[in-house]
Each structure stands twice: as structure tokens, then as C-alpha cells.
Amino acid sequence: MPIHTGSVTAAAAGATGFNAFKDSGPLSLEREKEVVEGREREGLRCMVRQYLGRSTRSIYLGLAFLSLALHLLLALFCLSVLQTACFLPTSSSSSSSTPRTDTQRHQSNTSSSLAASSSHKLPTSPQNEEHHKLNVVLHHKERDSLSGTTEREKKLIGDGKLIQKVNGRSKLEALFEHPLYNLPHPELLQEDDWLLRVKTHEDARETGSEEEEKEDSITNDSQWQSASQEEGYDEVDWTSNVETHPPWLRFHLGISRRELYNRKDPNLAQLTHYLATQHILSAVQKTGGTQLKLLISFSNHGQALLKPMKQSRDAETDANLFYFSDFERHNAEISAFHLDRLLGFNRIPPVVGRLIDVTTEIREITTDHRLSRTFFTSPVGNVCFYGQCEYYCSTENPVCGQPHALEVSLAAMLPDLTLAPRRSWRSPWRRSYSRTKLAQWEKDPTYCDTVKQTLPYNHGTRLVDLIDMAILDFLMSNMDRHHYETFEKFGNETFLLHLDNGRAFGRHSRDEPSILAPLQQCCRIRRSTLFRLHLLSLPGFRLSDVMRESLAQDPLAGVAPLLSELHLSALDRRLATVLQVVQMCQRHHKDVIYNDMEGYDKEYDQELNLEKKVQ
Ligand SMILES: Nc1ncnc2c1ncn2[C@@H]1O[C@H](COP(=O)(O)OP(=O)(O)OP(=O)(O)O)[C@@H](O)[C@H]1O
Ligand SMILES: [Mn+2]
Structure with missing residues (x-):
């Protein structure tokens, strides 16, 4: 200065x-x-x-x-800058250093709900290069000075709007402190309840070289290997001590049969901070899927899936477009992560927004020639690229910086498929992806009866898991859920991964009732989901309010709100529709509620005051 x-x-x-x-x-x-x-x-x-x-x-x-x-x-x-509830919790979680017998992996009570996705926010500013550079510098400098963010600062969000506090708590804090978000769960004691584990010295001595090779591949991410050499990567010196693990590894080690992450795990805030600030070492195109996305690598071997901003946040999808022709939205990926977390699901990998420099953080470092060939400068001097993919990868559909600054979403990568294979399941309510043909479920009102008798939907929680997913998709109007994935290791008794949410939040003025078909046709819903939906419909916890507050923690909220007010109020409207559908079901069917709250204590009833509503 x-x-x-x-x-x-x-x-x-x-x-x-x-x-x-x-x-x-x-x-x-x-x-x-x-x-x-x-x-x-x-x-x-x-x-x-x-x-x-x-x-x-x-x-x-x-x-x-x-x-x-x-x-x-x-x-x-x-x-x-100080507005963000931005802090780095101490890395000392109560995690055991031998996660194999780890029942306390996530039992940290140090982190508030806000910590879960708190990260650094950018100041409201035009997206120009200078601001971006400034922000990048700030990201690093703030790290320490903001670790003790005060309550007062936490109250401030986005464009200076104050978050209402009742009894000293914001709605989001109150929501996550509610018993429904802290239900007792059986401890995950079995080794196969956890996706990965750190090998102890004893294991290493006992097991042969085959497993060692497998372990080694943690650092040799073969599936996503770029053409680049290993130059620039840190030497790996992780031990079985969790303190030595980078946030992405702690995230991987925290994946359980029940959920992808624990909302209270202090590592979540570290992971989002890491994604938002870590120096980008390499960027290559990620194959698979239909639209352009990049695989980003960081120096300590962490990776992220990047989806670029392709249209302005407020652009409503053209009503004449079929859902399968819709562009993906980076803010939809970010918002979906927040919404999933607010519903208590924890089934979407953490996603964070980031303002990157297309020139220095992609063009100049990429070793992907198919990608670098597609860079050009637009007539107004912006740096653009379009990559190579099945659709929309052409000069007519470029991704452009302003002139270098580009908003992107970065999703934490799941463990490599060689370490943790996943199964991809075709959704029974998949759309036909044709302009003329209807899918079976659209023609047959008794379709669910067939599904209910078919494996794996005839057993365990799979059907209600699918209905949870339909509710999430209806709320954010995502018609693109053709498949879902599970971790092979957990068999059929596990949660569903809600990957690829880029086509959500396309239209706020319209709701798409057909997305709710699984709920409507099967008339079945988890009790815990229904209770939470009721809670989110109450003025004290209103979904749009907690969503606004949650999204304000994302770094890109400093540039502009991630969802417009119209999208936020659409969430409340759609939530009311879901509850109406359940009510209709209860009027005409028995056995609507799937009781997943066996350990549920009746003493919650009065506090929740929901029992009457949902019985
Ligand atoms: N966070 C993640 N970590 C690891 N793999 C992921 C992650 N997100 C997505 N993938 C994998 O990458 C594939 C492609 O990603 P995604 O579905 O988001 O791309 P897409 O281009 O939108 O695909 P589609 O055109 O099929 O909708 C997914 O099917 C999934 O298997
Ligand atoms: Mn997609």
C-alpha cells in the first residue's frame, strides 16, 4: 500500500x-x-x-x-475477507492412529457444524486477474490469522447480510445441533465397515508382498495418471500416525459403510480449505462422462475433479432443451454437496468453489496436448479453451476466463478404483434419454411393485436409499440421475454415492414432479429422512435459510451468491411438495415409513414435536 x-x-x-x-x-x-x-x-x-x-x-x-x-x-x-467463518481446526482429531479398530475416527466434538465446509471466501470483486492474484496470496496469509475467527465475524455472510441468530445460534448451527442430526448409531467395529485402512507394522510383517504392492498404489494413482512425470510432487512420508496424513488421505480413510464422511470430522474443514488453496501442480482432461472436466493434481498427491463455469449463475435452462442437452453448472456441484449435507445424507464428495487462473493454472502447466491445443484468445481478449469430449467441446461452447480468472468447482476425488472399486448401478427410474420414447416407469403405475421384488431393492435399505436420492434430486431439480454408484467392498449394505450433480439447479421457476416418481410410486420413506424434512420446513430451520448460510461458507460466495434467492425459495416450495406426497401416501397406504430409528429415544418426541405430524 x-x-x-x-x-x-x-x-x-x-x-x-x-x-x-x-x-x-x-x-x-x-x-x-x-x-x-x-x-x-x-x-x-x-x-x-x-x-x-x-x-x-x-x-x-x-x-x-x-x-x-x-x-x-x-x-x-x-x-x-474476515467475514468467512474461516478456521483451520487443529489437526489433532481424536482419530485413532490405527483406524482398523477405529470407533472414534470421527468422534470429535471440537468442530461446529460450520466447520464442516468452512473455507476461505474471496472478497466481492470483479473477476479480474489482479484480484485473483491478491486472493491467492490472501488465502495463504489468512491461514493463521483467521484461525481464531470470532462469533461476530461468523455472523457476517456474503454481501454483508447478517445471519439471524436465535439464542446465540444461527439456524445452521441449531440444525446440526438438533438431535435428528446427532442420532445414535451403532458403532462401526468391523474391519469391513471401513473402506480403507492404514496397515500397521504387524500387518506388514504378516502379509505378503502382494498387499504391499496394493498399499503402494495409494501414491501411484494409476487410473488417473497424467502424462506428466512425477516432478513437483512431495515425497511421501506418511506413517500410520494420522497426524502425518494430508487431508485428502484422511478423507479416504474416513469413508465408512454408513457414509462418505462424518459431518463432525474436523478434517472436513481442512479438506475444503486444502481444495480451495492448494497449489495446482497438474491439470489434465478426465475421460469418461460426456462433458468437459479436468483432473487436478496437488503436490502431496491429492486430486480433485474440476468442472468449469460455463454459464452465468442466474441463467435459467432453456425450457425447450431436453435435460440431456443441458450444460453442467459448477455452482450446482457445489450446492448439491451442501444440500446433501443439510439433508443429513453425507453421500456427495466435498466440493468447493475456487477462482483459478486459466493461463497459469491450466494452460501453462498442462501436459495434456488434447487440452492445450484447444486454447485460444477470444475477440474480447479472454483466454478460452474447449477441450475434447463427446458433447459441447467446440469453439462455439468455450470455457472462458475473464480474461484469465475462471470460477470452477473442485470435488475431492474418491480413492482410486484399484484401491476401492465401485459398482455402477443403472437407476430403475432412469430416463429414456430419447426425445420420443418413454421409460417403463413412466408408463406403468405399478412399476414399483416389480422393483420391490427385484434384487437389491427387495432387501435392506436400498429402496429407501434410492428414494432419499430421488428427494435430493427433486429438491435441486436434477433429472440426470441415470446411474448411481456404491463401493464394492460394502456389498449391498451401504449408502449410495450421489456423484455428478452438474445438471441440477437449472430452473427455479419450474418443478419437475417426475423426479419424485420413486417416492410417489413406492410410497416408502425413511423415518429419519422424513423427520429431517419436517424440521427443514419449520421457520426456525427453513431449508432456504440454512442453505443460504451453508453456501456462504464457500470461497466463491464472495464473488456472488452460489444460488440466487429464486433458487433458494424453490427449495422451500419443493420441500413442501415432498411432504405433501408423503401425506398422500399415508392416506392411501400402510407401511409408508421405514423405521431406521430403532435407537430413537421417545424423549426426543416432545422436542421435535413431529411425531404427530408423521404418524
Ligand atoms: N469425486 C469423484 N471422485 C472420483 N470419481 C468421480 C468423482 N466424481 C465423478 N467421478 C467419476 O467420473 C465419472 C464422470 O463424472 P461425471 O458423471 O461428473 O461427468 P459427466 O461428464 O457429467 O458424466 P455424464 O455425462 O455421464 O453425466 C463418474 O461417472 C464417476 O464415476
Ligand atoms: Mn453429468
């Missing part, structure tokens, strides 16, 4: 001085007029001196104002 003030001062003084002397102009040389002219000159000099005196004073005054303004700006800027 002093440098700027200094240079501004010099420039201002120079410009004023130049004008003053120019005003004094050359005088005539005629002798007779010399005296007069001499007097005039004298007068002029006096005027110049006076003028200079005055102008010097005004320069000083101006400078004082300028410096005052700059300080004010700086203060405002700092305040806007």
Missing part, C-alpha cells in the same frame, strides 16, 4: 506542476512592453507561486483524502 500511495503522490504532483508551468506561458520580447510585461510577469509569478501554494495545499489535502480513502478501502476489504 505505501508504494501505491507514494507513486500516486508523485504522479499527482507531477501532473499538477506541469499544468501550472504551462499556464505561465512565454511572454513577448518587445522592449516598451517590457516594464509592463515585467510587472505582469511579476504578477504572473506571484500568481504562479500563489497558485502553486494553493495547489500544493490542495495536493496535500487531496493526498490526505486519498490515503484516508485507501485506508478505508483496505479496512473494508479486510472486513469482507
Whole structure:
């Protein structure tokens, strides 16, 4: 700042001085007029001196104002940065260092609900390169200074709107403190309840080299290997001690049969911070799927799936477009993660927004020639690229920086398929993906009866899991759920991964009732899901309010709200529709509620005051 003030001062003084002397102009040389002219000159000099005196004073005054303004700006800027509930919880979770017998992996009570996705927010600013650079620098500097963010600062969100607090708690805090979000669960004691584990020394001695090879592949991410050499990557010195693990590894080690992450795990905040700030080492196109996406690698071997911003946040999908022609939205990926978490599902990998520099963080570092070939500068000077993919990868559909800054979503990558294979399941309610054909479920009102008798939907929680997913998709209007995945290791007794949410939140003015078909046709719902939906419909926890608050924690919320108010209120409207459908079901069917709350204590009833509503 002093440098700027200094240079501004010099420039201002120079410009004023130049004008003053120019005003004094050359005088005539005629002798007779010399005296007069001499007097005039004298007068002029006096005027110049006076003028200079005055102008010097005004320069000083101006400078004082300028410096005052700059300080004010700086203060405002700092305040806007400090608004985020941004802190890095201490890395010491109560996790056991031998996660195999780990029943306390996630039992940290140090993190508040806000910690779960808190990250650094960018100040409200045009997306230009200077701001971006500034932000990147800030990301690193804030790290320590913001670790003790105060309550007051936590209240401030987005565009300076205050989050309402009741009894000192925000709605989001109150929601996550509610018993429904802290239900007792049976402990996960079995080894096969956890996706991965760290091998202890004893294991290493007992087992043969085959398993060692497998372990080694943690660092040798073969499926996503880029053409680049391993240059720039940190040496791996992780041990069985969790303290030595980078956040992405802790995320992988925390995946259980029940959920993808534990909302209370302090590592979640570290992971989102990591994704939002870590230096990008490589960027290559990720194959598979239909739209352009990049695989990002970080120096400590972490990876993320990048989806770029392709359209403005408020653009409503053209009503004449089929859902399968819709572009993906980076903000939909981010918002879906938040919504899933608010519903208590925890089935979407953490996603965070980030403002990246297309030139230095993609173009200049990529070793993917198919990608680098597609870079160009647009007529208005923005750096654009389009990559190679099945659809929309053409000059007519470019991804463009402004001129270099680009908003993207970064999703934490799941463990490599060689370590943790996944099964992809075709959704029974999959759409036909044809302009003319209807899917079976659209023609047959008794379709669910068949599904209910078919494996794996005839057993365990699979059907109600699918209905949970339909509710999530209806709320965010995602028609693109053709498949879902599960981790092979957990067999059929596990949660469903809700991957690929890029086509959600396309239209706020319309709801798509057909997305709710699984609920409508099967008339079955988890008790815990229904209770939470009721809770989210109450004014004290209103879904749109907690969603607004949750999204405000994302770094990109500083640029603009991730979802417009219209999208937020659509969530409330759709939530009411879901509850109406359940009510209809209860009127006409028995056995609507799947009781997944065996350990549910009746003493919650009064507090929730929901039992009457849902019975
Ligand atoms: N966070 C993640 N970690 C690991 N793999 C992922 C992750 N997200 C998605 N994938 C995998 O990458 C594949 C493609 O991703 P995604 O579905 O988001 O792309 P897409 O182009 O939108 O696909 P589609 O066109 O089929 O809708 C997914 O099917 C999934 O298997
Ligand atoms: Mn997709």
C-alpha cells in the first residue's frame, strides 16, 4: 500500500506542476512592453507561486483524502475477507492412529457444524486477474490469522447480510445441533465397515508382498495418471500416525459403510480449505462422462475433479432443451454437496468453489496436448479453451476466463478404483434419454411393485436409499440421475454415492414432479429422512435459510451468491411438495415409513414435536 500511495503522490504532483508551468506561458520580447510585461510577469509569478501554494495545499489535502480513502478501502476489504467463518481446526482429531479398530475416527466434538465446509471466501470483486492474484496470496496469509475467527465475524455472510441468530445460534448451527442430526448409531467395529485402512507394522510383517504392492498404489494413482512425470510432487512420508496424513488421505480413510464422511470430522474443514488453496501442480482432461472436466493434481498427491463455469449463475435452462442437452453448472456441484449435507445424507464428495487462473493454472502447466491445443484468445481478449469430449467441446461452447480468472468447482476425488472399486448401478427410474420414447416407469403405475421384488431393492435399505436420492434430486431439480454408484467392498449394505450433480439447479421457476416418481410410486420413506424434512420446513430451520448460510461458507460466495434467492425459495416450495406426497401416501397406504430409528429415544418426541405430524 505505501508504494501505491507514494507513486500516486508523485504522479499527482507531477501532473499538477506541469499544468501550472504551462499556464505561465512565454511572454513577448518587445522592449516598451517590457516594464509592463515585467510587472505582469511579476504578477504572473506571484500568481504562479500563489497558485502553486494553493495547489500544493490542495495536493496535500487531496493526498490526505486519498490515503484516508485507501485506508478505508483496505479496512473494508479486510472486513469482507474476515467475514468467512474461516478456521483451520487443529489437526489433532481424536482419530485413532490405527483406524482398523477405529470407533472414534470421527468422534470429535471440537468442530461446529460450520466447520464442516468452512473455507476461505474471496472478497466481492470483479473477476479480474489482479484480484485473483491478491486472493491467492490472501488465502495463504489468512491461514493463521483467521484461525481464531470470532462469533461476530461468523455472523457476517456474503454481501454483508447478517445471519439471524436465535439464542446465540444461527439456524445452521441449531440444525446440526438438533438431535435428528446427532442420532445414535451403532458403532462401526468391523474391519469391513471401513473402506480403507492404514496397515500397521504387524500387518506388514504378516502379509505378503502382494498387499504391499496394493498399499503402494495409494501414491501411484494409476487410473488417473497424467502424462506428466512425477516432478513437483512431495515425497511421501506418511506413517500410520494420522497426524502425518494430508487431508485428502484422511478423507479416504474416513469413508465408512454408513457414509462418505462424518459431518463432525474436523478434517472436513481442512479438506475444503486444502481444495480451495492448494497449489495446482497438474491439470489434465478426465475421460469418461460426456462433458468437459479436468483432473487436478496437488503436490502431496491429492486430486480433485474440476468442472468449469460455463454459464452465468442466474441463467435459467432453456425450457425447450431436453435435460440431456443441458450444460453442467459448477455452482450446482457445489450446492448439491451442501444440500446433501443439510439433508443429513453425507453421500456427495466435498466440493468447493475456487477462482483459478486459466493461463497459469491450466494452460501453462498442462501436459495434456488434447487440452492445450484447444486454447485460444477470444475477440474480447479472454483466454478460452474447449477441450475434447463427446458433447459441447467446440469453439462455439468455450470455457472462458475473464480474461484469465475462471470460477470452477473442485470435488475431492474418491480413492482410486484399484484401491476401492465401485459398482455402477443403472437407476430403475432412469430416463429414456430419447426425445420420443418413454421409460417403463413412466408408463406403468405399478412399476414399483416389480422393483420391490427385484434384487437389491427387495432387501435392506436400498429402496429407501434410492428414494432419499430421488428427494435430493427433486429438491435441486436434477433429472440426470441415470446411474448411481456404491463401493464394492460394502456389498449391498451401504449408502449410495450421489456423484455428478452438474445438471441440477437449472430452473427455479419450474418443478419437475417426475423426479419424485420413486417416492410417489413406492410410497416408502425413511423415518429419519422424513423427520429431517419436517424440521427443514419449520421457520426456525427453513431449508432456504440454512442453505443460504451453508453456501456462504464457500470461497466463491464472495464473488456472488452460489444460488440466487429464486433458487433458494424453490427449495422451500419443493420441500413442501415432498411432504405433501408423503401425506398422500399415508392416506392411501400402510407401511409408508421405514423405521431406521430403532435407537430413537421417545424423549426426543416432545422436542421435535413431529411425531404427530408423521404418524
Ligand atoms: N469425486 C469423484 N471422485 C472420483 N470419481 C468421480 C468423482 N466424481 C465423478 N467421478 C467419476 O467420473 C465419472 C464422470 O463424472 P461425471 O458423471 O461428473 O461427468 P459427466 O461428464 O457429467 O458424466 P455424464 O455425462 O455421464 O453425466 C463418474 O461417472 C464417476 O464415476
Ligand atoms: Mn453429468
